[in-house]
Amino acid sequence: MxxxxxxxxxxxxxxxxxxxxxxxxxxxxxxxxxxxxxxVIIDVDQVTREVIAPGTFAFNQVVESFGSQILTKEGKLDRKKLGSIIFSSPEKKRLLDNITHPKIWERVIDKVDKILKNNSNQxxxxxxxxxxxxxxxxxxxxxxxxxxxxxxxxxxxxxxxxxxxxxxxxxxxxxxxxxxxxxxxxxxxxxxxxxxxxxxxxxxxxxxxxxxxxxxx
Known part of the structure; x- marks a missing residue:
C-alpha cells in the first residue's frame, strides 16, 4: 500500500x-x-533529522506518543531506543510513520521546488x-x-x-x-x-x- x-x-x-x-x-x-x-542530492536521512529536531512539531508529537524515556540526557531523541521500540512493534512503527512521513515529504518537496525554480533542468x-x-x-x-x-x-x-x-x-x-x-x-x-x-x-x-x-x- x-x-x-x-x-x-x-x-x-x-x-x-x-x-x-x-x-x-x-x-x-x-x-x-x-x-x-x-x-543535487537531497538526503532523506538528513531531512528526517531536521524534522524531528528538538522543538519541532514532529518532535513534540513523538515525545507525547512514546514518552520521555526516548530522550537523551540532552533532551534529544535517542534514536537507538526509539528504533528498538518500533522494531518490536508494527503498531508503534505505523504511529511514528504517521507522525513523521508527512513532514518529511513536505520538506523534501519544498527543497525540490526551490532547486527547480532556480534551474528547471537540474x-x-x-x-x-x-x-x-x-x-x-x-x-x-x-x-x-x-x-x-x-x-x-x-x-x-x-x-x-x-x-x-x-x-x-x-x-x-x-x-x-x-x-x-x-x-x-x-x-x-x-x-x-x-x-x-x-x-x-x-x-x-x-x-x-x-x-x-x-x-x-
Missing amino acids: EDPSLKKVRKESRKTFGLTGSIGTGKTTVADIFEELGA VVLVDTPLLYETKSESFFNKIIVVYVPLEIQIKRLMNRDSLTFDEALKRINNQISIERKKEMADYVIDNSGTIYDTKKEVYKIFKILERLVKRIP
Missing part, C-alpha cells in the same frame, strides 16, 4: 529521481559521484535508503538502485560495522532483498567492481537523466 502522505505530491515529482539500495551496497559512494557530476536525486520499504515509489519519475550481490553486501557490512556473519545477515534481512529491488528499479548501478567501473555506470545514467529532465515540461 502506498504511503498516503505521498498522494498529494505526485504531480510535483516528475523531475525528481530516487536513489536507493540496501545496507552495505555503497549508496553514499554513488551519491557522491552523482554530486560531483552536477546532480538533475535532482532524493537519496532514500528505505524507498521501497516505505512505499515511496510514486514520488519519483525514475528510481535508481545501487546493487551488489548478497555475498559482497554481507562482507562489506561485517568489515564496516565489525559484525558477525549472522548479525550482518539479520540486518540485511530486515530490508527488502537487493535482488528484488534490482528487479523493481528503472536503472541499476552495479557497485561490486572497481570505483572506476562504478563511475562509468554513474556517468552513463547521469547523462540519461540530464536528457530526461530537458524533455519533461
